[in-house]
Amino acid sequence: MPVRPLPDRGLTIGYVAERTGLASSAIRYYEDEGLVRPDRNDAGHRRYARSDIRRLSFVMISQGLGFSLPEIRAALAELPEHRTPGKADWARISRRFGAVLDERIAQMQALRARLDGCIGCGCLSLKTCALYNPKDKARVRGPGPRYVMGDRSDEI
């Protein structure tokens, strides 16, 4: 099973999968999600550009950093369409993601600082606990509405 060369014009999905470590099914899924736009050859098979490997690598890294596919798609949308993205293009995206990360880290630190005074104090009273403030809540995973705690007095 040697690394396949370029068949017609462009890389096969299998080759790209091998190179990135992604499953072919994942790469197809990313296409459905608008993260890559490969060409097709006459047989209808996908053909990828070399720069798509970097694109997909960016997707993987960003996911590791905690970004969602829609967020990543939005970032990728700022890359040039008709020119292969260069160092400056990626650097711009990196700066923006870095700022978001900084914000998330700060938010986590704020939550952490409140932890001791809230659960740690043993009261957990709805009216005094700062952690009940929904604005401070980190991004919650999973669907469905999240209800915000009421603020009624209680002598639990």
Next chain:
Amino acid sequence: MPVRPLPDRGLTIGYVAERTGLASSAIRYYEDEGLVRPDRNDAGHRRYARSDIRRLSFVMISQGLGFSLPEIRAALAELPEHRTPGKADWARISRRFGAVLDERIAQMQALRARLDGCIGCGCLSLKTCALYNPKDKARVRGPGPRYVMGDRSDEI
């Protein structure tokens, strides 16, 4: 729709829902997940202890901090079974969660520090990018196996 008092012995699920802000369905789900263990009255209706409100509040706060239900269940399992948990019990749990949070924050900061050198450098080469190290990856959401990037040379 006044706040209902305690009917037989213990709080109804509707009352607890109102007090915590959780949906009744969520509270039942938490029971399925082993996070609360209400009694039942003769009719088979759930009856909660006052301390269950604090328990459920803890669940909500912990979720806001990014902990999963299994993690929260594990923490709650350390509370005393036959005695109403007191300040010291909650403080112990708080300290442990705080330590986990500190670790996660440190991990995020490490990732953030690498961001500029990785995406920002514009190379995104698999062989040089430190962010490809799977050990550094933040917790990924969603099911299914996550494939780790290979490390083959490339002049993308």
Next chain:
DNA sequence: TCTTGGCTTCAAGTTAACTTGAAGGATTAC
């Protein structure tokens, strides 16, 4: 010639953390 392997599409399954709805029993309010 045949079979092996990669490619295609499309439908359905997976996990987490729930919600929604159906069908029916219990409780409360008047």
Next chain:
DNA sequence: GTAATCCTTCAAGTTAACTTGAAGCCAAGA
């Protein structure tokens, strides 16, 4: 007494990020 709530269980739907499987096309090697 009866209607309006509230409660019960159980099955199925929801989102994200995929995987798995079915059914079929196409080209290369034994």
